[in-house]
Amino acid sequence: MYVDSVRLINFRNYMDLNLELNKKVNIFIGKNAQGKTNLLESIYLCSAGKSFRTNVDKDMINIKKNQCYVGAKVFGNHIDKFIEIKLERNKPKRIKINKLELEKNRDLYGGLNVVVFSPEDLRIIKDGPSERRNFIDREISQIKPVYRYNLNRYNKILFQRNNLLKNMRMNKKNKHLIDIFNMQMVKSGSKVIIDRARFVENLALSSRKIHRDITYGKEELLLKYRTNVVERFDDILYIEKKFMEKLEKDINNDILKGTTKIGPHRDDIDIFINNMDSKTFASQGQQRTAVLSMKLAEVDIIKEEKEDFPVLLLDDVLSELDKDRRKYLIHTFRDLQTIITSTDIIDLGEFDSLEKKIFCIENGNVNSNAN
Structure with missing residues (x-):
């Protein structure tokens, strides 16, 4: 999969931009605040329908304008x-x-797959x-894409249940409504849990191997999905049963606190390097490698x-990696379209074979100066 071209009108500091991209590696060089990250944001927007930097869509509109436009031509296997x-x-x-307006924004998912890596990660x-x-x-x-539907539904029911819990501190006559919300939460929440568990399992297996290669076998990366609902994830009926039991058991405490204690809204991922908590004991270099x-x-x-392959977006991260990690990362560029931003004239010799x-980029103006 690759982005063939991008058109931006009044998007951030881009007033009118037509940009044709290479199918493989694209390197954007410029000083800070010139629009490099804005460009990656526009491509991510075409993938997810939202920004990876802000939750407010209107922040992406040029401050002097009332509307903006982003267009991207995407090609791939059967795409x-x-x-x-x-x-x-x-x-x-x-x-x-393809000129047909989507009825629901979630229908955009899968049209363009991207992976973005930035220092904020x-x-x-x-x-x-x-x-x-x-x-x-x-x-x-x-x-x-159906995962987003289940997650949004769960969060909506959770919000309604929490409001009801707050009211029940004063009036406990709405027990039947709690039972209804419990059933709805269990159905959508259990689907969220099993999808998260399967994804983290796959992520753990793949990232463990990659991490071993990057560190020459000196470090071991371990990811573990953690939820307060269950400890095994092989049977959705089992998850639903345990989820309902815990919601019913904790109802009095939930009413007292006015909030729901049990559910995937409390999930987490444990990230260990050499069996030690990466948040507490890993160096920043180790965290970046993880x-x-x-x-x-x-x-x-x-x-x-x-x-x-998805499109890989790298926002000013190459300069943060040592030579060995850059070499490993650059090796992956052979198989997929990569769009890189940097504030420095990075060692282009590392890209000679690609x-x-x-x-x-300077103040929203983009010029191609080499191939």
């Missing part, structure tokens, strides 16, 4: 798509594929469980599921 997204300040987002290890949940939620949604291994494992998983296109 020929023209994805268009229009954002307006006071109107819903509009998404089209260290938060997967450094920050709390919500960051790790968001990480796996984004990736599962690409390979299984996240890199996880990101490259995502590439493998998407390739396996979709029978085509098909590539090099661009310079």
